[in-house]
Amino acid sequence: MATLLPRWNLSLRTELIACLLVTSLASTAIVGGLTYQRLMKKFNTLVMQEASKNFTNDVQKYFKTYGSWEEGQKVEGFRAFSERHRPPPRTDAGGGVLPPPAEPRPVGPGLVAQPGNQPPPPSPGGGLHRPPFRFYLFGADYRSLFTLAPYKPGDPIRDEDRARMFPILLDEKVIAYSSPQGEPNYSDLDLGYLSAMRESLVLGTTMGLALTLVLGLFLGNRLSRSLRHLTGAVQAMGEGALRQQVPVESDNEVGVLAQAFNRMSDEIARQYEDLRQSHTQIEAMAAQMRELSLRDALTGLHNRRHFDNQCAQFFASAQRYERPFSVMLCDIDHFKSVNDRFSHATGDEVLCRLGEILQQSMRGSDLVARYGGEEFVVAFPETDLVHAREACESLRQHVETYPWHEVHPDLRITISMGLCSDTNLASFDRMLEAADALLYRAKHGGRNLVCTD
């Protein structure tokens, strides 16, 4: 059903006002129309009753004055008699509050063909004029007393009309039968009443609509205000501001909705914050893991994997831009005997201290790593053979003169190095192989040496 209705992009407030206005207009139109119809019906009945009463009075007076209808007709027509005995109708020309209709109302008895029985002229007050009530009039013997279609004087009453006749009595004797015909002819006073009634209805309707509009604005504002807060908060949540609180202004459904929304927003914001913190922790742990995967566990220096990756880039860059680049491979002399003579732990301590010496001796731009076992490597970007050899020689002396007796009184440590600066080789691996060959040469040359190509 809802899908059959047209979709209007109206605000809740506008929809509410429109609904109230349409409902109020429809109910006012229905109630007003029915009331107007009923009033008109009642009014017409009263007019008819009054006219019947006047007509009856006139007939009674006519009979009383002349003794019988036939005698009266010889002297004057019934119309002339009625006009003569009734004061002229009062009009509403003076304005103001209309008094109840106390005057006899003119009637058209339908005395068409007889002198003095013509219908009255139009009311001087103007306004709505309809054919006046006309009255059938039959004698006590049910024969028509004057012409009113379809009867002519003397015609017997038809059966279908007989039931609607009311008797006219004089001295408790039926002197005639009568029945009204046609529509009422409103007097100016009646028209005044009707006009006042219509004005009141229009005024009431207008005031009702104005009141509906004011009430609609008030209720629409009140209802839509709470929903506007909720709508704004939901939009803000959609844009990322998850912690939203709307005022709870009542205990009704909207108030319950606002409370539930506040709880939900709190919960979502809290869960999101937890999630964000977990995410940050996971990222930090992942970075730590990544870093650890590039480090040697014993010395804390970078490991072989990281060194190989970095040096492949250094080598490629050096070749492309024809820049100097050197790599050194070093090995502790007779390290096996260190382990054997002083313990494996002493050997580890030597490895750690040598790592520190290397790290401190080299420049920040140089890359130091533990290549495996008691082997260490240093890459010298932007460094030619001469300068790299100076650095290696300095390192050799530094290691030789280091206070190793702090580790063990009998400990002496030296290192042998192979240094390669040939960037014309096919790859960084070839450079490393060349450095290894030079290291081998240094070992066989007596150790505690730097061998270069």
Ligand SMILES: Nc1nc2c(ncn2[C@@H]2O[C@H](COP(=O)(O)OP(=O)(O)OP(=O)(O)O)[C@@H](O)[C@H]2O)c(=O)[nH]1
């Ligand atoms: N303490 C300790 N020893 C290690 C570690 N890694 C390798 N080694 C030892 O280092 C020694 C290497 O000895 P070799 O390769 O024979 O060489 P060397 O004794 O140093 O003799 P040259 O190299 O010829 O001077 C071995 O005994 C390994 O056990 C380590 O992490 N800790």
